[in-house]
Amino acid sequence: MRRHRRLPVLALLSALAACSPGQEAGGTxxxxxxxxxxxxxxxxxxxxGTTLDGKPVRxxxxxGKVVVLNMWASWCGPCRAEAPELSRAQRHLSAKGVQVLGVDTDAQRAGGLAFQRDHDLAYPSLHDPDGRRLALLPRGYRPQAVPYTLLIDREGKIAGLCLSxxxxxxxxxxxxxxxREKAH
Structure with a gap:
């Protein structure tokens, strides 16, 4: 019951986050x-955990790659708009060392699978319906709404975040x- 009351709030926050301008540290x-x-x-x-297709993923x-870790949900309008862009990025940047990895936050795997199929995602998505895995992120980097993206450098460290x-x-x-950064 409690989860259902949060869904409209998350949807509103998601829409607001996607519509609001971001701020780059020291940027514009x-x-x-x-x-x-x-x-x-x-x-x-x-x-x-497992991907939407049931394959193990970590x-x-x-x-050694730059990871674009994108949290999404099938009911999220901005996530629907972003998915084809991330698929194109995966197709064009994988040879350069970039990997997009999605995290589906849908309660039911079926919603995520339909989203993956409908948007022909070119990247795997970890299914995290209860947020247990995302709760492992350091304080200050846990998503409050979707879409939400973390950038992970080649060494596995959080190098940035995007709220839109x-x-x-x-x-x-x-x-x-x-x-361009060298791994240590």
Whole structure:
């Protein structure tokens, strides 16, 4: 019961977050991204579970790549608009070392599977209906609404966050500096 009362609030917050301009640390209000300086980055937890297709997946499977970790839900309008953009980004940037990894927050796997099929997602999505895995994220990086995206650097550290939808061009722009960084 409690979860159902939160859904309209999450939908409203999602719409507001997607419509509001982001703020890049030290940047302008035109940017949807908040970057985390390399010296201040915290390790991302090794989120693990099964994809919507039932295959095992772990965030650490992508160590050495820049990961665009996108939280979404099938009922989220901005998520629907963003999904084709992220698929294009995955198709065009995977050879350069970028991996999009979705986190489906739908209560029922069927909703996420339909979304994945309808949008022909080119990336896997971890199913996290109760938010247990997302609760492992460090304080300050836990999503309050969807869509919500974290950038994970090659070393598995949180390098940025985005509280609004992303386009393929924005994914290219925000991953470019991370791809230039050398892993230690």
């Amino acid at each position: 209000s035109d940017s949807p991204l908040t970057r985390v300086p390399a010296a201040d980055r915290r390790a991302a937890p090794d989120l693990a 965030l650490s499977d992508y160590r 939808t992303l386009t393929e061009a924005e994914v290219r722009d925000i991953t470019r500096p991370l791809l």
